[in-house]
Amino acid sequence: MYSLTQTQIEHFENKGWVGPLDTFSLAEIEPIQEYLANNSKKIEVDDQQLMEFYNHFLGYKTTREHHFCCQSLLEALKDSRIVERLRQLGETNLLLWRSNIFYKLQGQGGIGWHQAIDYYGHDISEEVEESSKTLVFPKNENILNLTVWLAIKDATLENGCLYFANGTHKHTFKAIQVPVSEGAFSYLTNEKMSWQKDKSYSKVFDFNEQEWEIEPVPAKAGQIIIFTERVMHSSPANCSSQPRIGINARYIPPSVQIYPHREKGDYIDGTGNDISKWFPILLSQD
Numbered sequence: 004m005y006s007l008t009q010t011q012i013e014h015f016e017n018k019g020w021v022g023p024l025d026t027f028s029l030a031e032i033e034p035i036q037e038y039l040a041n042n043s044k045k046i047e048v049d050d051q052q053l054m055e056f057y058n059h060f061l062g063y064k065t066t067r068e069h070h071f072c073c074q075s076l077l078e079a080l081k082d083s084r085i086v087e088r089l090r091q092l093g094e095t096n097l098l099l100w101r102s103n104i105f106y107k108l109q110g111q112g113g114i115g116w117h118q119a120i121d122y123y124g125h126d127i128s129e130e131v132e133e134s135s136k137t138l139v140f141p142k143n144e145n146i147l148n149l150t151v152w153l154a155i156k157d158a159t160l161e162n163g164c165l166y167f168a169n170g171t172h173k174h175t176f177k178a179i180q181v182p183v184s185e186g187a188f189s190y191l192t193n194e195k196m197s198w199q200k201d202k203s204y205s206k207v208f209d210f211n212e213q214e215w216e217i218e219p220v221p222a223k224a225g226q227i228i229i230f231t232e233r234v235m236h237s238s239p240a241n242c243s244s245q246p247r248i249g250i251n252a253r254y255i256p257p258s259v260q261i262y263p264h265r266e267k268g269d270y271i272d273g274t275g276n277d278i279s280k281w282f283p284i285l286l287s288q289d
């Protein structure tokens with residue numbers, strides 16, 4: 004029941020994503036909702052209301068890696084209903100290396116079109132050394148960095164569900180330098196407060212949505228959407244009276260080096276976060 008059908012696998016291969024897929028019951032999602040409610044605070048930054056999260060394991064405010072603190076989230080992200088489907092998409096050895104909360108308050112703006120592949124320490128104005136990147140992929144291997152987006156509350160057209168530009172995972176789009184206020188993530192707490200904190204610029208992509216088939220993907224709480232880091236995706240503003248809450252998780256095979264700068268004793272990642280306590284979690288191995 005929780006395996007992907009051949010049609011779903013082809014859908015992923017052709018469009019770069021598949022979903023929404025029934026995965027968790029509401030009873031399984033409720034403890035995650037409670038955790039988020041108990042570990043967050045509404046704050047105001049530049050006249051804009053945002054949700055701030057404290058990660059007790061890492062010891063600082065961040066939307067990232069709450070699977071280290073919230074057992075029910077960790078259980079969900081390790082669950083065979085996710086892992087078995089990811090294995091069907093081609094990567095059989097899998098590490099869970101990242102999770103991130105996407106909490107869009109009522110009235111909060113959207114997230115612009117982006118390919119996640121571009122946000123792992125790669126930079127637009129300068130060539131980044133291999134050892135400073137977040138991920139270093141083995142050469143000449145077509146490895147997938149897979150994202151699972153888990154709906155914690157229903158994501159709808161009105162509250163700003165994910166949108167995909169079908170087939171864009173087969174293309175590369177040039178990143179363009181823009182002022183921070185115009186970047187793809189300018190409305191998001193974590194990006195505004197960490198990734199962009201010390202930067203004088205941000206980026207958008209040389210991408211015209213009119214040229215692609217665009218598909219919104221609403222998801223009910225407990226459903227997941229799986230996509231590749233290469234597919235262009237975005238989500239519009241939340242025009243409803245309730246928050247839109249999702250958590251994403253990223254999975255890669257162990258042959259990809261994560262934060263290689265750790266080997267030089269450098270435990271600060273490309274967003275300025277201290278990753279000395281971070282570790283990847285092996286979920287499946289042949």
Ligand SMILES: O=C(O)CCC(=O)C(=O)O
Nearest residue numbers: 105114119152238249251
């Ligand atoms: O939740 C959203 O609106 C955006 C999520 C996203 O960009 C991602 O999971 O890569």
